[in-house]
Amino acid sequence: MSDKPTNEDFLRLADPMRRELLAHCYRMMGSVHDAEDLVQETYLRAWRAYDGFEGRSSLRTWLYRIATTACLTALDSRNRRPLPTGLGAPSTEPTAPLVQDNEVPWLEPAPDALTGAGADDPASIVTSRESIRLALIAALQHLPPRQRAVLILRDVLRWKAAEVAEAVGVSTAAVNSILQRARAQLSEVSPSLDDPVEPLNEEQRAKLDRYVAAFQSYDIDSLVDLFTKDAIWEMPPFIGWYQGPQTIVELTKNQCPAKRSGDLKLVPVAANGQPAFAMYLRENGVYHQFAIMVVTFSGDSISHVGMFHEQRLFETFGLPSTLESEASATK
Structure with missing residues (x-):
């Protein structure tokens, strides 16, 4: 008899990873509302496919792979989420009339309670302050979706290049090339990201x-x-x-x-x-x-x-x- 967990075990095993998956989808999407929808979609896809999960990777890695695919698919039909500084216009005079644009899908902040940012336990390392800070989320929006995914998986989650290649559907050599371009563009749009994030003094x-x-x-x-x-x-x-x-x-x-x-x-x-x-x-x-x-x-x-x-x-x-x-x- 196989000891492989059944679908009934899935939520018990997968639910503790919900916050970190939400943080991952938020980094990809720039919207906590989109991220919540995509985490739900990730869990639904995973639950339906769980009978075929062979355990060649950890359940966490498998879920991240599904979440990344869901985000990339969603981004095919959605525009990036900028802040006003990301629109390319010069700074505005303070006395000029305010102009509102509700057609732009604006970047959103994310509550720490949903992403686990700032938590102290070791399991929360993927939702640390540095990896969820507003400047990084805004800078990621300047990257094409696949570059965004590769950079997050490699530099935030510390995946191996081969694991990233499988997740985004490219070769390992392509991952290294994409990562190099992503890092260069990120440094150009937000050089201050190299500054460490520390608790307030x-x-x-x-x-x-x-x-x-x-x-x-x-x-x-x-x-x-x-x-x-x-x-x-x-x-x-x-x-x-x-x-x-x-x-x-x-x-x-x-x-x-x-x-x-x-x-x-x-x-x-x-x-x-x-x-x-x-x-x-x-x-x-x-x-x-x-x-x-x-x-x-x-x-x-x-x-x-x-x-x-x-x-x-x-x-x-x-x-x-x-x-x-x-x-x-x-x-």
């Missing part, structure tokens, strides 16, 4: 506290001292992007609907292994969902802010759509 935490306080008290001018000199602010689905501390401050003063202390409330969340906040805007005594903000540090200052105005992200992050103001709560 004391100075960074202090600046992050000041950053939150500045928004909540509407002390916008104090933001100038918190950014690097070439800091970037972008906020899909608006197509503009803004560079430099003074520009960011002017943008906030001119375009943000908040106008006084208490109009904004920032709730800490965790996204892409980075500091992040759910921003709520007060209206008629109630705070309404406004944007998910992901913050990137370079040294001891903020170098990038992504403000994501996709409202369904609040549900993805497990957040309520509204919060009561303190004044309302005490009545």
Whole structure:
């Protein structure tokens, strides 16, 4: 009698890998919603094919191979997911009218709770902060799908070239060539990816506290001292992007609907292994969902802010759509 597990065993054996597979599909797709759909498709395909699984590779490797194929197939009919900086236009003046484009499939942030980013156990190495950070996900979108897959499998998951070749359907020699091109292009579009990702130090935490306080008290001018000199602010689905501390401050003063202390409330969340906040805007005594903000540090200052105005992200992050103001709560 064979000791091979049956289909009934499949979910028990495969379910512990769901978060890392979601992280893999997110790196490929740039969308946590697309990633969730493709993980479901991966599990369905694997369950249906499990009778034919011969164990020549580990179950994990087999599942990653199925997930990669599913992502590559999906990417055949989908455009890349950029941030505004990835559209190729120059930086925008802070007083220019905001232009919104809902036809662009924008990059999305991913909650750490779904991908396992920042977890401490050794099994979570494939969902480490470095491999899920927003800058990397944005840079990967510049690569053609097969280059993206090869680079992720080789440089993030540390697969052997022969394993990658089987997963993407090319020769081992082709894998090495594709990887070389992918690394070169990635270095060109985002040279800062070589910088190590470390937990926030004391100075960074202090600046992050000041950053939150500045928004909540509407002390916008104090933001100038918190950014690097070439800091970037972008906020899909608006197509503009803004560079430099003074520009960011002017943008906030001119375009943000908040106008006084208490109009904004920032709730800490965790996204892409980075500091992040759910921003709520007060209206008629109630705070309404406004944007998910992901913050990137370079040294001891903020170098990038992504403000994501996709409202369904609040549900993805497990957040309520509204919060009561303190004044309302005490009545």
